[in-house]
Amino acid sequence: MNRTESLPMVALRGMTILPEMVAHFDISRERSIEAVQEAMASNQKIFLLTQKDVEVENPGEADLYRVGTVATVKQIIKLPKQILRVLVSAEERAVLNTIEFADPYLRANITIPEESDPDIAGEINREAMTRGLRDLYLDYAARMPKITKDMVNQIKEITELKKMVNQVAANMPLDYRELQEILEELDFDRRYELISFKLVNEMQIMNIRDEIQMKVKERVDKHQREYILREQLKLIREELGEDTTISDAEEFAQKAEVLDAPDEVKEKLKKEISRFKNSMQSPAEASVIRTYIETMLEMPWNKRAEDFTDIAYAKELLEAEHYGLEEVKERVLEFLAVRALTKKGDSPILCLVGPPGTGKTSIARSLAKALKKPYVRISLGGVRDEAEIRGHRKTYVGAMPGRIANGIKSAGVKNPLLLLDEIDKVSTDYKGDTFSALLEVLDSEQNNRFRDHYLEVPVDLSEVTFVTTANSLQTIPRPLLDRMEVIEVSSYTENEKLHIATEHLIPKQLERHGLTKEQLTISKGVIWKIAQNYTKEAGVRQMEREIGNICRKAAREIYEHDKKRVQVTERNIEKYLGKEKYTYQMANAEDEVGIVRGLAWTSVGGDTLQIEVNVMPGKGEIILTGQLGDVMKESAQAGISYIRSISSKYKVAEDFFEKHDIHIHIPEGAVPKDGPSAGITMATAMLSAITDKKVRADLAMTGEITLRGRVLPIGGLKEKLLAAKNAGIRTVLVPRENKKDVDELSSEITKGLEIIPVSQMEEVLKIALMRTRRKKDGN
Template identity: 65%
Template sequence: MNELIKNIPVVALRGMTLLPSMITHFDISREKSVKAVETAMLRDQKLVVVTQKSPETQDPGRKDLHKIGTLVTVKQIMKLPQNIFRVLAEGLERVEVMDLDVADGCLVADAATFSEEELALPDEKNQEAMVQTLRTIFQDYCQANGKISRETALQIMEQTDLQKMVDQIAVNIPVFYEEKQKLLEAVDLTERFEQLSVLLENEIQVMNIKTEIQEKVKARVDKNQREYILREQLKVIREELGEDTTGAEADHFQEEADKLEASDEVKERIEKEIERFKNAGNNSAESSVIRGYIETLLELPWDKESVDNMDLANAREILDEDHYGLEKVKERVLEFLAVRALTKKGDSPIICLVGPPGTGKTSIARSIARALDKKYVRICLGGVRDEAEIRGHRRTYIGAMPGRIANGMKQAGVKNPLMLLDEIDKVSSDYKGDTSSALLEVLDSEQNNKFRDHYVELPLDLSEVLFIATANDVQTIPRPLLDRMELIEVSSYTENEKLHIAKEHLLEKQIEKNGLCGYDFSITDKAMKKLISSYTRETGVRSLERKIGEICRKAAREFLEEGKGSIKVTETSLKNYLGKERYTVNRLNDADDIGIVRGLAWTSVGGDTLEIEVNVMPGKGELLLTGQLGDVMKESAMAGISYIRSVSREYGIDDKFFKENDIHIHIPEGAVPKDGPSAGITMATAMTSAITKLPVRADIAMTGEITLRGRVLPIGGLKEKLLAAKNAGIRLVLVPEKNRPDVAEISSEIKKGLEIRFVSHMDEVLKAALVKNSEN
């Protein structure tokens, strides 16, 4: 030992070794280290730095530090944020730490320097040989490494002193601190030279091997691999620029797929598509197609379902609260609930509500969904021509998307919603396919448990969907499609029903809609009845609601402009809001008349009465038909005249009458087309009356079809026809015998005040209608 330095401050370094002749900085934050530097600055700026054996040790002792350290001079101290100090120091020489202790809050030690004898300097010739050897090795190292600056390399190569060359090379080569610690502990110069030479040779070999491997790998990279590497590099660049979202999206899709409630088949398909999405280019057209497909599969409710409310009392209460009347529909819904409650499963029925516009078909579907706590989805089929609207597009086409059924399931979010197929009678067909045929699979309970959408390509279970369809006319629905649905007729409302609906639902809705909630506004019952009869003519209540809204708007203006405190709309003041009356009831004639018979007709807006007039005039035996009659009514007229000719002798008609006279049948309102199989007996009665000159009762109306032998055939739309007869003041209505079951189902409110007589033959019709033969 050359010299013993007592009580010198010590700083323990983590993951770093400081060598002699080395000028570098290190950061300290531990209190003992900071205190040691402060103590050194107060003395001669010298301290000893020693490397810890383990960087994780927080409070090192003697056994945690290497034995050999470096005596350094502190050049500069900088204070950084978070109580960190950066110390710039220069290594002076190796020292051996003898005793380590803690004094004044810092580590102190007795450090011994090394003498020249301990350094074991070789003779000049050996030193020169070592310098040349080391120079050659270092030159090879610089060529292999390429990270040593040219200036530094030249400075080291020009060095002739072995000790300085060894120390300078050790300082400048980028090796781990453990290797530098070994060089620091090699006090003997010859030993240090040997260790440094071995270290450089090893590094040269490692770098040569690495170069060889890189060259081999590069040689094996073909065109596809090169493109892949470039693609990966491009992906990394995009990630750095914040432009690449494919990886993040794929991870998000995978997370959603893991949480999805679906079968193994569905999950396997989704995972396969996610892999394809990962491999596709970020901005490629294929990537966007796959992305849309994965999003659709993840949004579909494969095995997710809601719990139905099985409380029958609650369902009845909600249905009665939302709708007045419609007993058949309500009973069918309660039956469905009862079966579902008993079986715990049960197939969902496919119901088709048939009736005129405005009768509440669409709104009752919404009420059923509310009563059952089901998700509600409405799909409007009016005017749909393309089969792909139902089944979806093939994914090979640009702009492909799922069909309306799959979209409806996605919108509902559960596999058992209530799906309303609105206006199912309005679908049509063209060159793009038959839309109604595409609905066959949807509405067949035996097939729809594996409905295949062309876009989704996986079977969708529609068996638990409660389908409710609406239609105005079943005649336009193809027979196979109609056969799959359970028909429930939603017929016209009576005036009394309209009055209840207006008072309990429409008036309150329009008052709220037009901002009259806080005002004293009302419409009397008499005014409402006059509004229904004189200002609207419809089967439903849409026009009625619009008229009530019109009254509310005018009342709102009066409240604001005239400052009225209250407004009460009466039967007398109704015309001030709506103007003159729009409709008058086609009342019965005042007296019996010859050749005029009142018939009953069904129209798209309800029932109506129409007068059939017949005139007989000299001619050539021709039958003239006017009034925009359709083919069916023309055939009925011809059948009627044939029947009359067959029984002409019973009524005293001359055989020459039909050759010498023309018969003209006319139905007023000639601009309105008329057709249907229910005016046969009416025209036959009118012709008989005109030919025999026997008057027809003014208070009678009739409906029914006639055959050549005089039989009376059944008809449809009986409720609307009876309602029209009642409104016209008719007392006696002739109805086909085979319609007796239909009459039994009609409410007593409609039949009250009407005498309904069932007829099966034309003789009975003429006996009841012609005044001479009438029992009355």
């Protein structure tokens, strides 16, 4: 007969307790703790009911299953963080009628159905069912490590069918939902069938699992754990008919099918994917092939960026970002105009050559902005391995594509702007000739089928806009130089530096240091001072550093002393930058014998060289000091030969050169000096010392000399003229063949200079040497 009771109730999460099960669980919810304490205060009886959703914190009737278990609380253990561990012994099923109240704990009105003995005809049938269930459970337990020997022995000793069903159900390690299904089956016969079915079902699952494991074990080596897992997953899906996923090889094949690439590339990919499928037994080989396939799929074979050829936009951008550099800007705009008219992707390779800090790299970046194309910078400084350009062959460990192919891949299009920075710093050694590798890259006639050793298929570079930069053309081989269009980026004049500092550098540094124009003002005189006395460079990098130095010190003043405004002028510049670091060697005040001012080009712009010559009694030796290079030594030899050939014109004694030593010296002996532009300067200084004639102090000269006295052209004329102007020189002698270079210079450079072109040494001597002879007594 059914009976009704009212008991404290605990809602269990993720757990179902069956009759005749001894179990423990932890509770932390206030209502559950109150319910257990209420049970302990009365008859220790409690109703345990499982939640449908474990996430619900305060379950109502709708959140709970209807059938639960009446249990006796055996033990309570207090754990940290207000958690109780409760040990219960489950006794019988009960059905929830209503929840009487929910505060301070859940109390349930339940009905406990009466369980009659199983209605089984005949003792033989009962025994058969008991033995059958026992045998099923023992087979199941033998293959389940979770079931202990004590449980097995306990089941073996049971002879009563009803108790057997309850014990088997209580000792099956099933999910709480499946246990709930068994708990809710009130009819004994159907419960027996349900338990038997679940045991048989679990056994079949284990048989299929073992069969799959045996098949996998036959296929693969026991150490290939990753491969075993893949095969297990594959076979499980095949057995269940749910093979909806695709393997890596199939995924690669699908991507290759839709890849926009030449047929040659697709054919190569198909072969590699086929090899990848057959290389599963060798993880090392499979990894190499996988990397290659992924690289090939990431290359933008036929993906292009649209050309943007708005010349007005490009001109505005270049003017905003760069001051001066007119020749470079003109060439860039011409390039865009031709591109807009022809609609063709191929373009000349521009090589920007000039001293450091003159804006070569930033010009390339601005060109990329003007074209609205991806910009990739590849630094070639110090690259000496040919594989850096052409890539490594796949057979090498750690093989990878070359820098060119990697640059194209990172750009994501086949026609980016690729800047090859510092191309003159490439070196060559036993690992290959890097310059030769660059020949194929920068040759517009053959780079449409550039072969990277790693990719093994031609890469079309004909649509790439290449821009290269270099500080000097001396180290670039002639064949490579022949493939590039050289644009000179010369030194900045002081006026250009002033504009660059005012319009670009000062606003940039103010923003970087958190200052405003109102807080810090730097006068134009300070910029002139920095350019002349605190920096010695062709570009503006050091000038930017000095401006940053001023900003840092001004920021400290404003922060520490709460100043509203800081003004930096020529009067207080030493407070911020210290004493002057450089001074120009100004023109001599008086005309002197054997001292001539020459002009030189250096990596930081132009400079003046004072060449001094002394003649003394001796044995006809020529002494050269001041760390002169081979070229300057040869120029001195050529100069003395020329002087000896014309000595009779200047009434020099025939035995003069046999009885006198000539000492040629260029001050600053610690600084190496070389270059083909000091020949006429040394010859003039030597003839002045030999003939005892003074040389004009306001005169400087540059040019190389031949044995017959011809004056040869030189380079770096703009920098040399700037150096002469800064030194206070008024007259400059230049080779006649350089007159075209003088005509191209702006009036800002030539203003105040008398530039005289000369073609013969006689013209030089006529202008340089004073006509009056110095008296022997020095008066």
